Amino acid sequence: MDLIPAPLHFLATDGEPFLLDPGTTLRGGPGTEGVQHWLRAALGAATGLPLGPGEPGVLGARGIELALDADSAAEGYRLEATAERVLISAGGEAGLFWGAQTLRQLLGPDAFRRAPLRRDGWSVPAVVVEDAPRFGWRGVLLDVSRHFLPKADVLRYLDLLAAHKLNVLHLHLTDDQGWRIEIKRYPKLTGTGGWRERSMVGYRSGGVRDERPHGGYYTQDDLREIVAYAADRQITVVPEVDVPGHAQAAIAAYPELGNQDVVDTEALRTWTDWGVNPNVLNVEESTLRFYENVLEEVLEIFPSTFVHLGGDECPKEQWKASAAAQNRIKELDLADEDELQSWFLRHFDTWLAERGRRLIGWDEILEGGLAPGAAVSSWRGYSAGVAAARAGHDVVMCPEQHVYLDHRQAGGPDEPVPVGWVRSLEDVYRFEPVPPALRQDPVAAAHVIGTQANLWTEFMEQARDVDYRAFPRLAAFAEVAWSRLPEQPADRDWDGFEARMRAHYPRLDALGVEYRQPEGPKPWQRRPGVAGRPIEGLPPEV
Known part of the structure; x- marks a missing residue:
């Protein structure tokens, strides 16, 4: 068995394999039309076979059948392959x-592949697979703000996520x-705000800029197509519009959004550095109205239930x-600047809830008090997520x-531009989304709705x-994110996964993925002389 992610149950039976040929049909009942369309397009492109629906009312044709079962979980499935059908x-x-x-x-x-290398010899082994995911949120954040990815690249990444049974694309848009x-x-x-004059190359310690304009944006129709x-x-696309920090591109476009009594916001441009920026939104009613209009x-x-509003790395010095x-803090009878940020985000928590949506933000939104309906992306470690779940x-x-x-x-x-921990x-295979602090508390653990790679x-x-x-x-x-792995990371079958990866690398090759080879980067994947920021030692458990 070389499936990735590993299924709950896999049984290889003694039967003959199912053979695909020009007469193989693909059919299903009501409610299966969308998957039929995708599967016919994907397998038809790779095999060159028509996979037609067959003649209406004619039973017994060898083929692939899709069926809805009201007694099964929405994301669970059962696949049975015999010589006669899948x-x-x-x-x-x-x-x-x-x-x-x-x-x-x-x-x-x-x-x-997207075009057939052969038109015969296609077969499915005789197997029974029963499967369902561990988490409902199996996400990947794609940051298209720091370096813009054209729409075609985003669509390609959706295909890659789907191939790995990942079901949330968190799109970091601002x-x-x-x-x-x-x-x-x-x-x-x-x-x-959609472009900057130049970009930092590597980490700031290198002091290198490329002196090349960088930019791009998605039209609303582009994003509707992506959705x-x-x-x-x-896959659900969760948009992120970052507030009240990480907002200099917006302030460069509309200076009245910034703290004009502290900094000359008219002089600000879209930021050309990486890191934490001191220029944050002001807390005037006009700024709330501006972002309500944006939202x-x-x-x-x-249409996603969740809308990500950032809330991370918001320096309070300008406030x-x-x-x-300061007048706003007094007017609202708030304790300090942390509570001011909480007030800002609580406003949008209520605003989103009134429209049937939910706010999710980075774990700094816990500081100063968490908005009642908000969910937390726990990024600085486990502890904030544990506190929020409890x-x-x-x-x-x-x-x-x-x-x-x-x-x-x-x-x-x-390693190209080496940053962070090794x-x-x-x-990554040994990562456990539910930390020991929650395993003895099933009520709190149930609030871990999923996990995400960024x-x-x-x-x-x-x-x-x-x-x-x-x-x-x-x-x-x-x-x-998908499989029911042993809770203790040390108990996971790394050798078995590594063996299955040997079968998975050819799939990535067929998909055109320029992955890191097990033996290390190819010469063109290196970035000699570009400064990184490696952190030595093992990462702390926070």
Whole structure:
């Protein structure tokens, strides 16, 4: 068995394999049409076979059948392959789709290609697979603000997520270094905030700039296409609009958003550095109205229940120096600047809830008091997520010490722009989203709704750089998020996973992924002379 992620149950039977030929049909009952369409397109492209629906009312044709089973979980599925048919049944369309992804793996690496290398010899071994995911949120953050990825690259990444049964794309659309979503009411957000004059190359200690303009943004129709493409692959796109920090691109476009009594916001430009920026939003009513108007357009594009509003790395120095901010604290009878940020986010928590949505933010939103309906992305370690879960808030575990995939994959000198801790393929495979502090508290543990790997792109200038950082580690993460692994990371079958990866690398090759080879980077994947920021030793458990 070489499936990734590993299924709950896998049984190889003694029967003959199912053979695909020009007469093989693909059919299903009501509610299966979307998966039929995807599977026919994917397998048809790879095999060159028509996989037609067969003649109506004619039974007994050899084929692939999809069926909905009301007694099954929505994302669970059962796949049974015999010499006569492959039957995939599930409680919902999502489960059928994940079963279809398993079928593609069973057909071999060439089933992941976009044009046929052969038109015969296709077979599915006689097996029974029963499967369901561990977590409902199996996410990947893609940072398109620091380095913009064209729409085609985002669509490709949705295919890669789907192939690994990952079901959330967290799209980081705004930051100091670029605003990437068209807002029709405020065109300067992309006209001015959508590009920067130059970029820092590597970490700041190197002192290198490329002196090349960088920019780009998605039109609203681009994003509707991305959302629809994702939905066809059972993936939810969660947008992130970062407030009140990481906002210099917005302030550069509309200076009245900044703390004008402290800094000359008219002189600000879209930021060209990486790191934590002191320029944050002011807390005036006009700024709240501005972002309400922005979010009205965001909600029209993205139907996701959750909307990510950042809330991280918001320095309070400007608020401390601002007479307007201090007056706001007194007017609202708040304790300090931390509570001022909490008030800001609570406003949008209520605003989103009134529209049937939910706020999710980075774990700094706990500081000063957490908004009643908010969920937490626990990134600085486990502790904030533990506190939020115990307080009854939903949590997505994404600790930087384990699943920040911009961190280096090995300790050698050849790793490109080496930042952070060494997080090898095995390290990611041994990541456990539910920490010991929650395992003895099932009520709190149930608030861990999922886990997420984050791809921050300060050091990834193009899609092939993202490939190198993401893979193969994203395959290990996918198994952590999907499979019922032993709770103790030390008990996980690393040798078995490593053996299955030997079958998975050819799938990544067929998909055109420029992953990090087990033996190290290829010469063109290195970045000699570009400064990083390696952190020595093992990451702390925070």
